[in-house]
Every structure is written in C-alpha cells, then in structure tokens.
Amino acid sequence: MTQRQRLKFYDSPEGAVEYYEEYEKVHRRLSDRRERRILNRWLNQIGPLESALDLPCGFGRYLPFLRAHGARVIEADYSRDMVKASRQNSPAAPPSGFRCFGHEIPLQDRAMDLCFSMRLSHHLVDPEVRRAHVREILRVSRRFAIFSYFDHASFKNLLRRVRTRVGLTRKPAKSTLRRSEVHALVAAAGFRVVEDPWLFVIGSGHRLTLAERVK
Numbered sequence: 001m002t003q004r005q006r007l008k009f010y011d012s013p014e015g016a017v018e019y020y021e022e023y024e025k026v027h028r029r030l031s032d033r034r035e036r037r038i039l040n041r042w043l044n045q046i047g048p049l050e051s052a053l054d055l056p057c058g059f060g061r062y063l064p065f066l067r068a069h070g071a072r073v074i075e076a077d078y079s080r081d082m083v084k085a086s087r088q089n090s091p092a093a094p095p096s097g098f099r100c101f102g103h104e105i106p107l108q109d110r111a112m113d114l115c116f117s118m119r120l121s122h123h124l125v126d127p128e129v130r131r132a133h134v135r136e137i138l139r140v141s142r143r144f145a146i147f148s149y150f151d152h153a154s155f156k157n158l159l160r161r162v163r164t165r166v167g168l169t170r171k172p173a174k175s176t177l178r179r180s181e182v183h184a185l186v187a188a189a190g191f192r193v194v195e196d197p198w199l200f201v202i203g204s205g206h207r208l209t210l211a212e213r214v215k
Contacts, residue, residue: 012081034199035118035208036065039146042195042210043069046144052114053140055102060086063095066116074112076100103132110142110213119206122150122175130177131185138189138211145191145211152176154198154205174205182209190215 049071057075075097115137
C-alpha cells in the first residue's frame with residue numbers, strides 16, 4: 001500500500017474503527033501495558049508538565065494518561081475522525097486539537113513542554129518523511145520528546161528480511177529507522193537521548209525514545 005493509499009484509508013470512518021478495534025486484541029493489550037509502564041516511569045521522572053502535544057492522538061488512548069501528569073493536552077492527527085472520536089470520548093473536558101501531518105506540525109518552535117508521538121513512524125513509507133517527523137517533534141518541544149520508531153536492527157525486522165529473501169513471505173519491507181540516525185537527529189536538534197529501550201526484544205521491533213533538550 002502506498003503512502004497516499006494509507007492516508008486515504010486512515011482518514012476515513014472505516015480506518016478509525018479498524019484502528020480502535022486493533023487495540024482490543026490480546027497482543028495489543030499486552031504491548032499497551034508494557035508501553036504504559038515505561039512511559040509512566042519516564043513521566044514520573046520528568047515531573048509536572050505544563051503542556052503536551054499528542055501526535056497522533058488516535059481515539060484519545062493517551063489523553064487521560066498525559067492529563068494525569070498535569071499537562072494541558074493538544075491533540076493532533078491526520079485523521080479527522082480520530083480527532084473527533086477523542087473529543088467524543090472526553091465530553092467533560094474535550095481536548096483542543098487539529099489535523100496535520102506528522103512531519104509538518106503547524107506550531108512554533110519550542111511551543112510545548114512535551115511532544116509525544118507513539119506508533120506513527122512505522123506508518124510513514126518514505127524514509128525522509130520518517131526523519132522529518134523526528135525533526136518536527138524535536139523542533140516543537142521545549143523540554144522533552146517521547147516517540148517510538150521501528151528499529152532497522154530489530155530481531156523482528158531481521159526475520160522479515162530473511163523470510164522475504166528466501167521467498168517465505170510477500171509482505172513489504174518494514175518502514176524503519178536506524179538507531180544511529182535517530183541519535184544523530186536528536187543531537188542535531190539540541191537534545192540528548194535519555195533512554196531508548198525496546199518495547200519487546202523478540203516480539204516487537206519498536207524502540208521507545210525519551211529525549212531531553214540540552215541546548
């Protein structure tokens with residue numbers, strides 16, 4: 001599926017429903033639990049937040065989580081239906097939000113205390129768009145950035161490449177980043193990588209990154 005086809009499906013009611021239903025699956029619940037443990041520890045280390053950008057916000061999966069750490073949350077997503085769903089899921093205090101691409105954020109430099117971007121990078125087919133996404137969330141962050149990406153050196157990606165080479169699968173190559181290039185992007189933006197663990201070493205190719213601004 002091309003990037004344009006992915007975007008068209010994602011920005012539709014059907015795409016929003018599929019995304020929501022994906023997190024009802026057992027393996028998604030397990031990865032979500034592991035993800036939240038890591039993120040909760042990081043946010044406790046960071047301390048109170050004034051503001052946070054949640055991109056992509058999805059159906060508001062992390063809205064209560066970020067608000068619990070004191071943040072005024074602004075949500076952004078390419079899917080209009082996702083932004084709408086998140087607002088409907090928080091009728092008492094609906095979040096502010098807008099639609100945008102992950103690599104073109106209409107906010108000023110250092111606009112937010114925290115830029116938070118989970119599980120977007122691996123959906124971006126173009127490698128330069130993946131790198132631009134990392135640059136953007138770092139540009140908009142005043143203090144911290146938390147994001148995930150699919151590591152090129154992960155066991156899961158290595159297995160996919162081997163299976164493709166020997167003809168055992170026709171699945172397309174994963175949309176990955178190398179850890180070294182992520183670290184270079186972080187440093188170039190005036191940040192340092194605090195931690196970047198695997199979500200799971202075997203079952204997942206995702207790496208979570210906590211970066212802190214130092215310049």
